[in-house]
Amino acid sequence: MTDTNTLSKIQEKARRLLEDGKVEVVIGFAAGTVPGKSTPSFISAKEDCESLVWDNGCSLNLAKYVLKEKRKAAIIVKGCDSRSLVNLITENQIKRENLYIIGAACPLSASCAGCQVKVPVIYDELIEDGSEIREVSTIAERRYDDVLEFEKLSAEERKAYVYGEVSKCIRCYACRNVCPACYCKECFAEKSLPQWIGKTTDIGDNLIFHLIRALHVAGRCVDCGSCQRACPMGVNLRLLNHKLLMEVGSLYQFEAGLKEDQILPLNTYQYDDPQPFLAKGGGHE
């Protein structure tokens, strides 16, 4: 589903930015080698702007690539990429002023279930195509059907499913590498002093990796789905992400990457925060 009008506006904008010397590189998508999968592209010559695409294959979250970009860059973003940029700005990983953001509505024909932020939340220029622009304040707390369905199962069934999923994992870390929220210089999964978890695909190591990965992106994940798309083994990574997205929403009324003045929920606290663990796990009699 290529919207030629949007695409030509994107290409034109990219060309102008390079021509005027406003940026040295444009980060966007070009056609991939596999049909239906577009690939990230770093364009520094204005003639190459014609190779940019904006189609159903542009599902990856491009914000990841800004982290290592030393040049003055422009980036073409859809809703979730822009939310990751907001996160990276508020986490002091990138500087807003070093970046030119070209926003366009998400081009995916089958968008992620329940996505309310198809149009970017920050941009220097928005390529408008008539898509609905949601005010951040109108974005409702999200309910995820996969989580709600899963919670209907018994504890044994849930455990069996999760064990089954993580046992597929070959620990290639593609999910982590693709995620814009995963930028630690040294990931807990690879620390050697101490070595927290083994490097094997032993079920225990896999479980701990998956649970901690999900917790490390809790309150920061924007549900772009890149992790799951990157996984070569088809592990259902989004289920745990969705659970924590819902939990953060209901406990702390927070969704990541919507506002540039956000305070991430795990960087702060309230004196009267809920303490669900005391009610459920024994505790105060």
Place this chain on the structure above:
Amino acid sequence: MNAKDEMDAKDDRKIVAFLCNWCSYAGADLAGISRFQYPPNIRVVRVPCSGRVDPLFILIALKNADAVLTSGCHPGDCHYTSGNLVARRKFSLLKSLLDFVGVEPERVQFDWISAAEGNRFAARINTLTDQVSKLGVWDRWGSVVDD
């Protein structure tokens, strides 16, 4: 397993307790000094603050233990002002995630126990040990197969 072996196995259950230096550890100390009885199943790890307890510690502890208790100062009483308040958010999320993936709620617990609550500490360990002994065999993240 005959009945006796099973009893022994239950008595053998190990519980790791991460206790903060300023409140809960002192509470455990007071329980000892006051000669309050509690079962020997717990292995105490003293930490500077409940805020130091990374969810990773808890998951790793569960590779070799049947349950984990983390306890710090009551909210408002943290030696470092807010360590336990930051911890509380991490614990809430960890706890809901573990419930979600089907780990029994009794296996991972959190509490606030002050330095003056020696009796409550002993009572807490009694209840905890009791709860854990009633649970099925913990698979230690898949490494132990229930027979």
